[in-house]
Amino acid sequence: MAALRVLLDPTRRGREAEMLEDNLRQRIVGQEDAIRQIVDLYQTHLAGMSNSGRPVGNLLFLGPTGSGKTRTVEALAESLVGDPRAVLKIDCGEFQHSHEVAKLIGSPPGYLGHRETHPLLSPEALTQYHNDRVKLSFVLFDEIEKASDALWNMLLGILDKATLTLGDNRRVDFSRAIIFLTSNLGASEMEALLRPRLGFAPPPAASIATRQQLAGKIGSAGVEAARRRFTPEFLNRLDKIVVFRPLGDAELRRILDIELAGVFERLESATGHTGIKFKFDTGARNLLLREGTDPRYGARHLKRAIERLFVQPLSNLVATSQVEPGDQVFVHADSQTGRLAFLKEFKGVAPALEASAETSAAA
Numbered sequence: 001m002a003a004l005r006v007l008l009d010p011t012r013r014g015r016e017a018e019m020l021e022d023n024l025r026q027r028i029v030g031q032e033d034a035i036r037q038i039v040d041l042y043q044t045h046l047a048g049m050s051n052s053g054r055p056v057g058n059l060l061f062l063g064p065t066g067s068g069k070t071r072t073v074e075a076l077a078e079s080l081v082g083d084p085r086a087v088l089k090i091d092c093g094e095f096q097h098s099h100e101v102a103k104l105i106g107s108p109p110g111y112l113g114h115r116e117t118h119p120l121l122s123p124e125a126l127t128q129y130h131n132d133r134v135k136l137s138f139v140l141f142d143e144i145e146k147a148s149d150a151l152w153n154m155l156l157g158i159l160d161k162a163t164l165t166l167g168d169n170r171r172v173d174f175s176r177a178i179i180f181l182t183s184n185l186g187a188s189e190m191e192a193l194l195r196p197r198l199g200f201a202p203p204p205a206a207s208i209a210t211r212q213q214l215a216g217k218i219g220s221a222g223v224e225a226a227r228r229r230f231t232p233e234f235l236n237r238l239d240k241i242v243v244f245r246p247l248g249d250a251e252l253r254r255i256l257d258i259e260l261a262g263v264f265e266r267l268e269s270a271t272g273h274t275g276i277k278f279k280f281d282t283g284a285r286n287l288l289l290r291e292g293t294d295p296r297y298g299a300r301h302l303k304r305a306i307e308r309l310f311v312q313p314l315s316n317l318v319a320t321s322q323v324e325p326g327d328q329v330f331v332h333a334d335s336q337t338g339r340l341a342f343l344k345e346f347k348g349v350a351p352a353l354e355a356s357a358e359t360s361a362a363a
Helices: 015-027 032-046 069-081 098-105 149-161 187-197 205-209 211-229 249-271 282-292 302-319 351-362
Strands: 057-062 088-091 137-142 163-165 171-173 177-183 240-243 277-280 328-334 339-345
Touching (some): 032 057, 032 069, 057 211, 098 149, 149 163, 187 211, 211 240, 249 277, 249 282, 282 302, 282 339
Parallel strands (some): 057 177, 088 137
């Protein structure tokens, strides 16, 4: 009797990996490759197929500032352990000299300050956010190109063997950690490729048709920049180089929606003011985007613009009880002041007055 053969689907993911992917897509915009690589690593980890002698994953994130490299790591921590601060972040700009590595591993016995230094890469710091469901650590080396040679040598051991020896001879195990490294290398080359398309105008039909080709060129520019800067022994220890592409108008508008939703959650959590509805017209959104984004800096300043133009005035409105639970507030851009204007809708207002308020909001 012939055996029955059933075609299997190796592209299917487990429920937990699918949930992670959904959570990341709600928080990260325009960086599909980064999400896919992270979810694949997590699925391999859940299946018990990760290499026990290495970290769960070693990822290098390249791309221009403001494209979401650090935010992606924070979103992963938030999705899995519920706290975006559950990332052990090492700013490599603070470790440009060899002696500064002692802040990471502690001074060895006999050296000045041996008992006073508390190493940043200690076992306690690494497992601080482990819980019964998720026992993963997230370690971020930010702007890795600024690191000293001593930090490079230390990092090579972590990426290859998942171990680190501290100054007091304790060993730190990174086999349950995902190591992220970020760099702005290749950003100028990427900007040169996109320069004719920068701005908030919709892209022409020709650019949409060649979008995939442009993305390939951007990825190649980032990888070539990494090869020029980093040694082969370092690149060979990486599982994947992910190039973050600059964000376009559609992605920036989605990020704005995400940031505004976060503000509304803060309002409800801090004041208990539930049921307040805000309606932003196109002018208000364009003002926030214009003040908070830049072709060179991406969405890095968007939060500041929202805090300055929306959160601070809203705080005054809440503090003076001008906005209360159940209100509906229209937000539009005042062309004379260059700021946001807030209009409150009152129930049962005469139709003429209500129509006048709506006209003002749409101006």
